[in-house]
Amino acid sequence: MCGIVGYIGTKNCVPILLEGLKRLEYRGYDSAGIGIINSTECKVIKTKGKVSELEKLVNKENTVSSLGIGHTRWATHGEPSILNAHPHVNEDHTLFLIHNGIIENYASLKKGLQSQGYKFVSETDTEVLAHLIDRYLKLKNNLFQAVRYALNEVEGTYGIAVIYKNEPDKIIAAKKGSPLVIGVGKNENFIASDVNALIAHTSQVVYLEDGEIAEIFQDHFHAKTIADESIIKEIHEVDMSVDEITKGGYPHYMLKEIMEQSESLYNSMRGRLLLKEGISKLGGLQGYEDRIANSERIIISACGTSWHAGLVGEYMLEQYTGIPVEVEYASEFRYRHPVITPKDTVIFISQSGETADTLAAMKEAKKKGALCLGVCNVVGSSIARESQTGVYIHAGPEIGVASTKAFTSQLLVLALITLLIARRKNLNLPDGQEIIQELQTLTSKVETILKLNDVIEKIAGQYVNSKNFLYLGRGYNFPVALEGALKLKEISYIHAEGYPAAEMKHGPIALIDDNMPVVFIAMKDSVYEKVVSNIEEVKARKGRIIAIVNEDDNQIDKLVDHVIRIPKTIQMLQPILSVIPLQLLAYHIAVKKGLNVDQPRNLAKSVTVE
Numbered sequence: 351m352c353g354i355v356g357y358i359g360t361k362n363c364v365p366i367l368l369e370g371l372k373r374l375e376y377r378g379y380d381s382a383g384i385g386i387i388n389s390t391e392c393k394v395i396k397t398k399g400k401v402s403e404l405e406k407l408v409n410k411e412n413t414v415s416s417l418g419i420g421h422t423r424w425a426t427h428g429e430p431s432i433l434n435a436h437p438h439v440n441e442d443h444t445l446f447l448i449h450n451g452i453i454e455n456y457a458s459l460k461k462g463l464q465s466q467g468y469k470f471v472s473e474t475d476t477e478v479l480a481h482l483i484d485r486y487l488k489l490k491n492n493l494f495q496a497v498r499y500a501l502n503e504v505e506g507t508y509g510i511a512v513i514y515k516n517e518p519d520k521i522i523a524a525k526k527g528s529p530l531v532i533g534v535g536k537n538e539n540f541i542a543s544d545v546n547a548l549i550a551h552t553s554q555v556v557y558l559e560d561g562e563i564a565e566i567f568q569d570h571f572h573a574k575t576i577a578d579e580s581i582i583k584e585i586h587e588v589d590m591s592v593d594e595i596t597k598g599g600y601p602h603y604m605l606k607e608i609m610e611q612s613e614s615l616y617n618s619m620r621g622r623l624l625l626k627e628g629i630s631k632l633g634g635l636q637g638y639e640d641r642i643a644n645s646e647r648i649i650i651s652a653c654g655t656s657w658h659a660g661l662v663g664e665y666m667l668e669q670y671t672g673i674p675v676e677v678e679y680a681s682e683f684r685y686r687h688p689v690i691t692p693k694d695t696v697i698f699i700s701q702s703g704e705t706a707d708t709l710a711a712m713k714e715a716k717k718k719g720a721l722c723l724g725v726c727n728v729v730g731s732s733i734a735r736e737s738q739t740g741v742y743i744h745a746g747p748e749i750g751v752a753s754t755k756a757f758t759s760q761l762l763v764l765a766l767i768t769l770l771i772a773r774r775k776n777l778n779l780p781d782g783q784e785i786i787q788e789l790q791t792l793t794s795k796v797e798t799i800l801k802l803n804d805v806i807e808k809i810a811g812q813y814v815n816s817k818n819f820l821y822l823g824r825g826y827n828f829p830v831a832l833e834g835a836l837k838l839k840e841i842s843y844i845h846a847e848g849y850p851a852a853e854m855k856h857g858p859i860a861l862i863d864d865n866m867p868v869v870f871i872a873m874k875d876s877v878y879e880k881v882v883s884n885i886e887e888v889k890a891r892k893g894r895i896i897a898i899v900n901e902d903d904n905q906i907d908k909l910v911d912h913v914i915r916i917p918k919t920i921q922m923l924q925p926i927l928s929v930i931p932l933q934l935l936a937y938h939i940a941v942k943k944g945l946n947v948d949q950p951r952n953l954a955k956s957v958t959v960e
């Protein structure tokens with residue numbers, strides 16, 4: 351999704367803005383631009399395509415300024431083009447605006463402005479806001495107030511930064527539904543849509559909340575609500591280093607993030623396992639344990655990969671706690687008038703903590719009195735802040751657009767929540783201790799699987815030209831089949847579908863011939879024999895089979911084309927292991943097709959629009 355960065359201080363902002371935009375590239379975008387104001391000029395430089403292209407243009411101009419804003423745009427209104435790229439400007443080129451989000455009433459605002467003589471050059475909703483602010487500037491002669499008045503007319507979502515030639519000592523920033531943080535430096539301040547863009551300069555940040563607007567100067571800032579009430583903002587210390595957001599010698603972030611899963615899982619469980627008591631310790635849930643355990647129902651709501659994690663969570667929670675669980679796509683949940691009561695606990699899972707649909711679903715559940723529990727990776731993100739209680743997954747920054755290590759850490763945290771609640775219900779001490787002992791063996795088992803990277807790369811080589819894939823699994827491994835298929839389609843652009851293995855005979859079996867690769871997740875669990883029967887059915891129709899099996903399996907290799915053997919663990923935790931070969935398979939197929947795995951086409955890391 352779009353990215354925002356801004357600087358005001360004593361240094362030249364141009365390299366700072368470019369570097370910030372590069373750190374936001376992972377979010378997905380299709381055009382980029384910067385706007386600077388100094389004592390002699392107001393300049394906007396924009397390009398379609400990558401920040402590296404923008405950098406070439408900027409370098410030709412030799413521009414220097416200590417006030418500037420930069421943006422990466424992910425097209426919503428109007429195709430990716432230089433005209434539609436941000437910053438957008440007022441008619442006399444003195445006011446620059448960058449915007450994340452969507453202005454829903456832009457058409458009516460535009461009509462009103464056109465009737466007053468304003469001319470538009472782009473197809474965007476953002477340009478409307480630039481002119482609207484300009485109109486109020488003419489009335490109020492004060493940038494802060496002009497932005498505030500304009501925003502009061504806007505319906506929709508925004509994270510914005512505005513600079514103006516006649517008030518060159520400030521950036522105005524405002525937020526509603528799109529994340530925005532102020533980075534507080536020494537004699538310099540920053541604005542960004544994501545702390546990654548400013549972490550190289552400062553670890554002190556201020557999170558703007560919905561309906562807040564800030565006036566940011568070189569050496570101080572203040573904030574108000576859009577309704578003009580003064581507010582005091584707290585400064586937070588971010589615990590993240592620049593090393594964590596670099597590739598660390600790997601060719602892609604995605605591979606790095608797959609390869610660091612033993613460490614990320616360790617971090618997700620560190621300090622949270624109490625072996626003697628056979629229980630997990632989750633500080634974020636303290637005081638809410640009984641309310642969760644006594645819930646009449648647990649609903650899990652999320653999108654994409656996080657939704658797949660929610661499906662595994664359903665199996666875990668129902669098996670161990672006996673509480674009925676429902677899993678809902680956040681995008682459906684928010685609009686279908688769901689029946690939610692104060693006796694429900696709703697778990698919202700989101701890596702970024704900024705997904706617009708999940709955030710809106712949370713607001714809906716909150717309104718209806720349910721307990722809202724956030725499971726997020728990004729500390730201080732909107733969902734983390736909006737939820738009443740929650741657990742961070744501590745997977746570390748995930749930059750690759752395709753989620754990998756966040757998924758396994760989400761599963762791990764769901765297992766910890768299950769254990770905590772189950773021990774308050776019927777789970778006895780030895781069974782709780784057994785789960786903890788299994789959790790403690792996970793990281794070394796993950797390392798064993800990661801050593802299969804070369805084997806999986808060779809298998810991937812044989813399927814680069816495939817047009818379709820089926821992924822089949824049962825029980826706990828059905829959501830893994832969905833996740834394997836999603837990973838493949840999003841980065842390799844090969845059509846892939848995940849199904850519960852037994853559902854195959856109700857339709858998808860028609861697709862099977864000697865061109866159809868079928869990936870089976872066939873663990874030695876309670877449904878193993880049934881999955882073997884499904885494998886036989888595919889074999890009988892000459893499908894090409896890749897099977898993920900347990901190390902001690904000696905039954906399946908006779909039936910299939912490729913076997914990937916992974917260590918065994920208890921059923922609840924097996925998806926954490928069985929998904930890793932599927933992540934590697936998708937990665938290698940995409941790389942062999944020459945595709946950009948970290949920034950796949952049309953995708954964004956954090957989907958902050960509906």
Ligand code: F6R
Pocket residue numbers: 653654655656657699700701702703704705708751752753754836837840955956957
């Ligand atoms: C897939 C992927 C997406 C996200 C989805 C939700 O690899 O990354 O499907 O899982 O957009 O994002 P979060 O978890 O940030 O809410």
